[in-house]
Amino acid sequence: MNVLVTGGCGFIGSNLVKYLRRERPDWKIVNLDKLTYAGNLETLADLEGDPQHVFVRGDIGNRELVEHLLVQHSIDAVMHLAAESHVDRSILGPEIFVTTNVLGTQQLLEASRARGVKRFLMVSTDEVYGSLGPTGAFTEVSPLQPSSPYSASKTSSDLIALAYHHTFKMDVVVTRCSNNYGRYQFPEKLIPLMVVNALHDKPLPVYGDGANVRDWLHVEDHCQGLLVALEKGRAGEVYNIGGGSERRNIEIVKGILGLLNKPESLIQYVADRPGHDRRYAIDPAKIRAELGWKAKHTFEEGLADTVKWYVENRAWWERVTSGAYRQYFDTQYKTR
Ligand code: NAD
Ligand code: DAU
The missing domain is CATH 3.40.50.720 (NAD(P)-binding Rossmann-like Domain)
Structure with missing residues (x-):
């Protein structure tokens, strides 16, 4: 094939x-x-x-x-x-x-x-x-x-x-x-961004009240x-x-800080994302029944493994976070 x-x-x-x-x-x-x-x-x-x-x-x-x-x-x-x-x-x-x-x-x-x-x-x-x-x-x-x-x-x-x-x-x-x-996610998305910022002791920008829910896979x-x-x-x-792992953003951010032994004082609530969707949750019944698929990883085990990977693969994300990414990040901050 x-x-x-x-x-x-x-x-x-x-x-x-x-x-x-x-x-x-x-x-x-x-x-x-x-x-x-x-x-x-x-x-x-x-x-x-x-x-x-x-x-x-x-x-x-x-x-x-x-x-x-x-x-x-x-x-x-x-x-x-x-x-x-x-x-x-x-x-x-x-x-x-x-x-x-x-x-x-x-x-x-x-x-x-x-x-x-x-x-x-x-x-x-x-x-x-x-x-x-x-x-x-x-x-x-x-x-x-x-x-x-x-x-x-x-x-x-x-x-x-x-x-x-x-x-x-x-x-x-x-x-x-x-x-x-998981591994190799660009550090603009919630989890890798928070890990990288925490490792630099930089503020962790949580949008709105931090209670938006995503279903992690x-x-x-x-x-x-x-x-x-x-x-x-x-x-x-x-x-x-879907992963069947609904979590509020703030729970994830606190979980990451806990895994890295960093203080919660790094959390900074910032202006909300315009039009921010409040909650996602997936019903995966169809793919399970028809194709026999089911998520294997638990979120806590997967998050711990992912955080550990970012800690151990600093060279990967340091290269990634240079150049265009930094420019974009500056624009993001100026508009908030
Ligand atoms: P990503 O941004 O990490 O990667 C996108 C890739 O597409 C990059 O390698 C980029 O160079 C390439 N690309 C962009 N424009 C291109 C073009 N015109 N021609 C060829 N290549 C191009 O994205 P991701 O998070 O890996 O997401 C992959 C897909 O899964 C996307 O379609 C996304 O919508 C979908 N998806 C992502 C998630 C998620 O949580 N990340 C969830 C659901 C669906
Ligand atoms: O649901 C699937 C989608 O998930 C994919 O289709 C998208 O490609 C992918 O980027 C993702 O979209 P989200 O907007 O949900 O992911 P993001 O990591 O950008 O944000 C997750 C949540 O965290 C969301 O509620 C916004 C919030 N957030 C995000 C960032 C980057 C913050 O509070 N602070 C942040 O700095």
Whole structure:
């Protein structure tokens, strides 16, 4: 089997490429990534010289390039993860979110249709459903009510992918998963940002009252869910993937400080994210019943392992947090 993974140098993509190399050693993985600020080829340094992993720097919106790769490598399936992924950035500058997530995805779908790709896995998000009240959980038939430019762009790409199934009979499967955490996450997202700031004894910026809830999923569990959906999912279906680990942001921040033996006085409440979704929770009953998938990691064990990894891999995040990231971070702070 030859698989095109898009965004394979990002957080989930790099974990997925490594996971596939371990779990499906005979597969060839072609990794198409533009290497934006979020893409880091160094993360895949241990795959250097691996003939089953081919890295190509390029844009999913470059149809000619994509079609060339699909033919050159006789690609059977596409796992589409490349995206602009950060909600705060989409508030500062929505345009690239539409360009990459909406237009880029459509070009990728069109190229895949033209070249007869047998299965297209669209990696979407639970943010398509918008925000929940204090109870209940998103199912695959919950209304789509995205709030941010990021989630609206992901909803668009998710629906375009489904439209390619309905209209052109393309074999498309969509997964919508909750907040991932784990190794190699760019330190702009809640967990790695808080770990890195705490290690520098810098303030930990908690938005609003810190009581927003996310449903955390270990990235390895997500990768397993993606593989199961790719291999066994039914064409035209949507599968929610969730960790069953709802936590308030402030609990997580305090947990990280506890693991690092740092004082809670580092916590700084800051202005809320505009349009901040209050709560996400996933009902994963469908993927469990149909495909037999279930999250294996507990949040406490996974968080401890992740924090330990950041402590032990300072060189990775120190390189990542230079340059463009720092510039972005300064802008973020000036606008709050
Ligand atoms: P990320 O920001 O860490 O990585 C995105 C990757 O895509 C980067 O390597 C980047 O270089 C690449 N990329 C961006 N634009 C590109 C383009 N035009 N062409 C080719 N490559 C491009 O993102 P992530 O957190 O790993 O998320 C991966 C996917 O999973 C995204 O589609 C995201 O919407 C989805 N998702 C993420 C989460 C989460 O918690 N992180 C949860 C649900 C869904
Ligand atoms: O739910 C899935 C989504 O999860 C993915 O689709 C997105 O790609 C991914 O970025 C993530 O979105 P969130 O907005 O939930 O993640 P983030 O880590 O940015 O924020 C998590 C929560 O923490 C959210 O309530 C905002 C809050 N937060 C975040 C940051 C960066 C803070 O309080 N302070 C911060 O500095």
